[in-house]
Amino acid sequence: MTVSEKQFTTIIKPEQDEATVPFPAPKLTGTAAERFLMTDKVTVITGAAGSIGGALAEAFALAGSHVAIMDFKHNPTIDKTLHEKYGVKVKSYTVDVTNYGLVKETVRQIEEDFGTIDTFIANAGVVWTTGLILNDASTLDEWRRVFDVNVHGVFNCAKSVGEVFKRKGKGSLIMTASMSGHIVNVPNYQTGYNASKAAVVHMGKSLAVEFAGFARVNTVSPGYTDTGLSDFVPTEQRAKWWGLTHWAERPSPRSWSARTCTWRATWPASPQARISRLMAATVPSKLVMEWFESYAGTDKAR
Template structure:
């Protein structure tokens, strides 16, 4: 079907919107001075690396953790290293009231929330026929419910402020068919948050940006298990797992003014594991 140019002109009130006022120097765009960033699962692994990246860019950082109290000392150490304000909050993201009250505490303590990184996750590696329903509920409560709760209450702050950035940590398992066969619940939970994030990007288009990061195997406690290590090496084009230093700048990019024209994107960073 052919169309004339005049047939494609649709008038939208208030459009086009103005360009954001961001620095012309690309390196300056990555600076987070004056921004408050919350990172869940910040005690170790990718979450800790992301929190450090934000601090290195001069952000105020709230480290959210649950079972690993080492996050308190790490937050203090990183704050001193980069001469920025940091704070640690113990919160169970699978508990809605805990998430709601902790977000309120962060706003009270730090003034606002500019970026929320919903990174906390877990996996129980067991085929569905061997997995208990209690194990299913536990994974979904963190990987799905936890992201939904964080999005809901952080989103309320963003809407009130008129701005905000949500970054969701998903997984390469949401992209491929040849995923590890013993993680069906984990794989499904990550598929949920990937599409949930895309939906939020449209729902929140008036006041916030939402993007998703889908990591492959990284050398953390959530990386390839000993049984899956050789498979990770074989399938990844680069022949190894990733180091957390190779992903944290991606989160900084998505959090910063460098990515103001990006929303609803799902960025795969997997060393080529998902290539056909």
């Protein structure tokens, strides 16, 4: 089946690049500030007991969204803290994202508890801990561990919430990838992690096409972020990594590093993102810090 030329609406026309989509361009209403609010929306975040996930949970609560937290570890204080600070509903669910049946059931339970799901952030992830693949410690089990969480876990979430979005006719799926999905990091060796995040990046592009009729799909790729997951790496080695970032010039608390990731997730979840397309954010004269990819769905996908 083909779509007639009249059914396409041009979103943007930079020089030598014309992007069209087979549906009307969305109409935005309200002030610029209002278009970034998530008042009374429901956001699900995996890995929200961790550094980036915790920062995301607070950012969405600040924007007015109710928050459902899915994590392998239970944080007994985050629900109460966010509710008391922002007045939104917050509830945690203990779940292993590598277990599809458990993820699907948890998504069902969240929809029942909150009444709906507007945004889902597949953020849970693990790091590669064994260095060079020729090291004795770099076993197939380590490779599978990383892919089970970083790739299969994201797939499980996308499939489960995708069914919800399709039934509703709208929704926003955001997947946390990494700059390591686009480049090879030096001087650290993490082939398994890099490959897993590259898979997430392309999964996002592919799902954006599959879900285009009813939901938006985006990937966010943070740069070096002090989450604590890499604390096993010798301090001298980590210092080299940080020397490639702007954090080396402006030492800040660990939590600040995670918070820099938040707008890159809250932005594509907001109504403002309905007219977005591929973008990139870099830091001049430094290692590329992060990419942000956005694909606009239908006007309902918000």
